[in-house]
Each structure stands twice: as structure tokens, then as C-alpha cells.
Amino acid sequence: MGTFFQTITNGILIGGVYAVVATGLTLIFGVLNVANFAQGEFMMLGMYVTLFLSRGLGVDPYLLTFLVAVIFIAFGYLVEKFLIHQTLSKPHETQMLLTLGLAIFFRSLMMVICGPNYQSLAVPYRLKSLLIGGVLLSYPRLLSFLVAVVLIILLWLFLNYTELGRAIRASSQNSKAATLMGINSNWMYGIAFSIGIMLAAVGGLTLVPFYYVFPDVGVYFGLIAFVVVVLGGLGDVLGAIVSALLIGIIESVTAQYVALDLSHLGVFLVFILVLVFRPQGLLRGRRSS
């Protein structure tokens, strides 16, 4: 029984990171109608930037959250304005190729700059953990989860209780009507994309104290983000959060009870089953939408 709770807890803790990265993806998809295949690579860039800043400044990575968020909001805004935006009126293949191209570019760039080596950051609490009710909570994983939760709550408040957030949701639901309300869609595209990228990067930041950093680290996370978004229902933020936790749990349960190296298989098996039996997403239809 102890192992079981431990397994579920591990799943939920990593699920927080998935939720952050995937929420960014679903936000971008909802507002721009663009599938960002570089989401995982933006996460990877977030990890490298965190690593360098943390080493350079000698500051704990979690204390860099705000700084990294600001850097990637600016970066995301520029990428949207100068690249993504130019393709929005073009067919979907164009945007797909652009984001895929960006993904490959970022991976190669980091390969050139840093080489293929796995890098890690030594934080003093790396191996410390908290024991609660027989369940071990590793410090870095717990901190990562807390940052994720705070970020998602802030995003939730922003989307639901500010004029700008409401405008973003409106653009996501009906862009034509949003335009008619005087909402500047170009502005919404820029904001949604930069927030989406910021979420990817900060998701990456939270991993740095307990995960290796290398140029291809974003590939799996990007893929997971897509799985999460499809399971949650495209463009649905709450759905993404729920399915991210679910994916984390499935992964962890498969790793514990089936085989460690089959954890990805469990995730994709569930993914395929859902695609076949509930293509609208797990939560769609259960809530009135």
C-alpha cells in the first residue's frame, strides 16, 4: 500500500510540470489555432537558460522563476511577431513546418553551443526529502510541483478575472466575435503565444534541479504535452490540467507495476484508446461547453 501511494504521488508531482507545459500549448492552440511543435524545445531552452543563470549568478533556480518568465514572455512575443504571425493566414501545413523547423533549429543550436552532454545542476537539497504518511516527497520534485501549481493558479486568475484574460478566452472561443467586440486579434495572438512559451520555459525551469539538461530533452515533454492537450480537449485549459495529472499517474504506475522502461508505452496506450473511444477528449461532453 505504501508503494502504491508513493507511485501515485510521484505521478502527480511530475504531472504538475506536464500541466504547465501543456497548458501553454493548449492556450496557443486555442487562440492562434497553431499546433506548436516546438513547445518541448522552448521548454528545453528554458532549462538551459535557467542552468546558465543559476550557475552564473549563483542563485537557486526556483528563485529565478520570475526572471525566466519575463525573458521568455519577451522571446515568445518576438517569435510570434516575426515568425508565427507571418504564417497565420497561410495553410496549416505552413505553420506546422515552421514550428517543426523551429524545434529542429533550437535543438541543433543548443547542440552546437553546449554539445550533446547531459548537464545537471547541483542544488544542496537535491537528495533531501520529506516523509509524510509513509510517502517520500523529494524536495526538488515538491518545489517543482509547487511552482507549477502557483503558476497555474495565477494563469487561472488572469484568464478568468482580468479584462485581458477574458479577451484571450473570447478570442479562443470565437475569434470573429472577439474582433467585433473591438478586441485586437494581433495583440491577442502575441500575448497568448508569449504566455504559452513562458509556461513551457518555466515548466523546464522547475525540472532543472532534478533532471538532466541536454538538447533533446524537450522531445518527450513536447510529445507528452500534445497527448495531454488532446486528452483534455483541444483549447481546454482545465481539461489539460486534469489530463496532465492523469498522464503523470499512468506513467508512474506503469513504471512501478509493469516495467520501468515501459512507462511511455502506458501513456501512449491510453492515448490511443482515448483517441479511438473518446476522440473529443476525456472531459468534453461531461461539462457543458
Add this chain to the structure above:
Amino acid sequence: MSLFEVCNLSAGYGDLTIVWDASFSIDDNEIVVLLGSNGAGKTTLIETIVGLNKVKSGKMIFNGVELQGKDAAAIAEAGITLVPQGRELFAGMSVLENLYLGSYLKGPRSKRADSLEFVFSLFPKLQERSQQKAGSLSGGEQQMLAIGRAIMSDPKLLVLDEPSLGLAPLIVDTVFQSILQVRQEKKISILLVEQNLKKALSVADRGYVVESGRIVLEGNPKELLANEHVKKAYLGA
């Protein structure tokens, strides 16, 4: 000069021209109706007016300011608001949020509380259902919400694209009644697009008839109802 003046406007999609050389005007506090059968180009014309389609040639002058070439946000800001065909609500958001979005722009936002009060007095149903999702309303209520949302933006010119489409006759009466009430109390002008000719002319001050993308007739309701061509083509006489 009229509040809104459209001169020789042509518009369409890509290389395709749908509306040819349209000219019409709307005065202060006037209700003008644009009549025409399905596919005549009415929606194309008014979506051009609110900046959703590009103007190919011609001018639109509102309150003395030229609007051709401006985008939809700028035109909304100038005070022209469209209640689009098919309503285009934010279906997953509450009635109240839909109304708030109507007053997204700075000017209307400062009058939000008053506008909301007016909309609720016009459509008490919306107040009852303010926390409900827009998508869960009946067709008539959705139309009321679409109109209410447009009123929230405190327009000088309210444009309605076939507000009676798909509604039961009794609801249609309510909707037309509310249009008259808005004109009366808000002292604004209204451009109404309709296929329902008799109904529309019963509330309008003037009307234009659109056929194949051209404005072919203009007159007050009496003149239009007496017109031989109108009788033959639209009244089945």
C-alpha cells in the same frame, strides 16, 4: 450630412467581387433596413462596413471620418457595432461574461454598469440567466444576448444582420419591439438587414433593396410596399 454615408462601395472575397458600387446613408436616430433575398450580398456588405472584409473601392464616412481601410477594432471603437448573422456568441462563457465582452473597449467599459442595467431592463430573461452558459440558451434568448452584447458597446450605429432568422414569430415580435425601444431610449441609429420584408418595413423609416450585390431600389416603407417590382419579387403578389 448623414451620420453614416456609404459611397460606391465594392467588396468581396479575394478576387471575387460580391457587392458592386453600393451607396446608401443613415441619419441620426433613423432605422434603415437593407432588404434582399438569400445570397444577395447583404451580409458581405455589412461585414465590410464593420471591417471584417476589405473594401475594394469606395468610401464609408461615419461622423465625418473616413472608415474604409480601417480594421474591425478601429471601426468598433468609432461606434459601429454589428449583431452578426448566426449571433456568434461566446458559447462556453456565461451570459454576463458575454455582456462584459461587449463593453471591452475603454469608452464602453466606463459605462458598463449603466449599459448592463439598460440591457437587463430590455431583456429581463438575460438577468435571470446571467450565470448560465450562452450556449445553453434558447434561440430567442441567444438573439437577445447578441443584441444585448452589442448594446453594451454603446454604439452610435447598431447593425443587425437578420435578427429574426430561425426564430418563432412571437419571439421575432419581441426582438423587433426591443429594436424600437433601443432606438427610442439610446437615441442611436439602426441598420437592419432582413429578408422578412413586411416585418422589417413595419419598424423602418427607410429601406434599400439589394439584388445580386447591387442596391436597386430605395424608398420609405410605403413607397417600397407599393412598388410593382417589390410586390412581384418579394410579396408574392
